[in-house]
Amino acid sequence: MLNFEFQNPTKIIFGRDQISKIATEIPQGAKVMMLYGGGSIKANGIYEQVTKALEGFEVVEFGGIPANPEYDILLEALRIIKAEKIDFMLAVGGGSVIDGVKFLSAAALFEGAEPWDILKNSIRTFRGLPFGTVLTIPATGSEMNSGAVITRKTTQEKLSMGGPGLFPIFSIIDPQVITSIPKRQLANGITDAFTHVLEQYMTYPTQAFLQDRFAESIMQTLIEIAPRVMDNPADYEAAANFMWSCTMALNGLIQKGVPTDWSVHAIGHELTALFGIDHARTLAVIVPSHYRFNFDAKKEKLAQYGKRVWGLAEGDTDAVAKAAIEKTEAFFHSLEIDTALSAYTDQFEGTAEKIEQRFQERGWLGLGEHKKLAPADVAKIVTMSY
Amino acid sequence: MLNFEFQNPTKIIFGRDQISKIATEIPQGAKVMMLYGGGSIKANGIYEQVTKALEGFEVVEFGGIPANPEYDILLEALRIIKAEKIDFMLAVGGGSVIDGVKFLSAAALFEGAEPWDILKNSIRTFRGLPFGTVLTIPATGSEMNSGAVITRKTTQEKLSMGGPGLFPIFSIIDPQVITSIPKRQLANGITDAFTHVLEQYMTYPTQAFLQDRFAESIMQTLIEIAPRVMDNPADYEAAANFMWSCTMALNGLIQKGVPTDWSVHAIGHELTALFGIDHARTLAVIVPSHYRFNFDAKKEKLAQYGKRVWGLAEGDTDAVAKAAIEKTEAFFHSLEIDTALSAYTDQFEGTAEKIEQRFQERGWLGLGEHKKLAPADVAKIVTMSY
Structure with missing residues (x-):
């Protein structure tokens, strides 16, 4: 087990009819900006529940944060935050809205001239403008971690940021949402959370027995509830396990003390930046070819996963590891998620070269748990995914 | 899944040679009280590591906190804390020392006349004197939770306290300790942590799939590392999994969203108060008879545990559940932990009646996940454990 530090101060308020608790979690007298996405919360009743809970607070609304939160739109919100002297932000949405609010949390107190530098220069945030969240789409785990991914259309970039100052003060998770x-987004959420676990698990055995079992627990639970969630999102028990699994998949716990990979995300982000493919679907495109390309380095862990998560019993390490990749691909297919790039775009030719070049331009340090994957390797993985 | 709130702000610093990090975690200029137990830390080098890390701080030492932290001794420390205007406490020890420091944290800022009222009247602590811990004995999980158990010899009482103000600011966990x-204490630690999980798990199925699997993960890990830890405590990887399992067993996570029992602890505490039996061993005494007495209420969960944790495949629910209790008892025996009260005292006759009477006197609300166990039921369980 590797040395680690773990701290996660976010307060989770989980369960039925919990949105009204916002009122007691936001500091009295705070001037609040409520941020949300494209307006679906106005159709499903969440907007009403939140605005009712915010009665008594001075509230400024900012809607329209898009999927893959866009830098130029966030700059508009930032201008209002400063002009209106906002004290507290409330993100009502999924990972995109929450990530956007994390950027604003950092940018509001950032002393540099150009907030994009936070992303470009990987500046960690130790203190941000405080914020809470009401999670409306389970997937990214952003409601209980301190990381965010921000997109800039003008430069086709999608970069990460974070720091201990960016944990939500509280997050409300009501499985009824x-x-x-x-269905498309439910499938994305399951795929996203599942791949988050894979990125922190599918490396090499390190005798981190407890972390391995926790990771396997989340994947087993997602596999167990996936058909129920897809069949009937009003199945409360399935929804509750789905949402809590998504949160636990990326709240820092299972990555502590173990090597992590994150290549799938790094490559997937490029596919979203190039083609606008849903984040989760880019992960499903890259996972199988990444594990096939790095088979020798990962086969011990693939076999452990095959045995424990998929119940594969027959065959030697190679056979079980190979079958485990097939099971994973079949799981994505069962969610109606395609795993070939060509299913999403007919412009796929040349993608590998384009991504290789981008990675080369960015001061490459190597991808994966050994930081050894070179841009040329990435190109091969992308080609395998066509 | 039941509604729940979860927040755990303790910073964990885990791994080899991490004790020196104390210096950067305690606020600059703080006047520190360093508290420890019987002095074993002076023999094993931990005392030296801690005092070296505390160079530059004004430090008052308070040693001699006994196993089952004793109220009268803690009152001495409390007097010094107030007289010396201590700003920060550092607990260097196991659960007893850390629990004692939690009591002091609460008592230092308590405005009532008699600090025992915190325990007697179950007063929750929302703000305490800040403290960190250096864990030297894995077992209780006190290093990452906000609860404590305090003993008062003069009245033969052992009572619980807690509250969100009693989380350690940081805890340093170095598996080398x-x-x-x-060996006796290693066996106790494994038994204690294992029973903590059982208390939060062995109730009835509630479709909290993820929580169940996390609980099973901790028990599987403890079973896996137990022989390695007992055989060679210098086996770092086994020690690391042991320590992290003990912390995760009682940091609040696995109890969220599920019913919990805690009868075993309630009854076990009485055995410690009456006979001075090691806490963990009282749990091992009560577990088998508690599960046998409540077999019908718990058999579904016992069978799930038997299948998933012990790999029991043969037989119907009753048979697997019954075998699961036997496996648990055999596990304790493998650690050289006796599971009969008569192995610890020849004064056991009359214990059931004594405990029944004590529980009756205390304004009984019922024990167990249904709060239905009556003092007379407890008497039967205790009798079965003779």
């Missing part, structure tokens, strides 16, 4: 989510 | 722990 998923009843109004389109 | 267990090399100097006597």
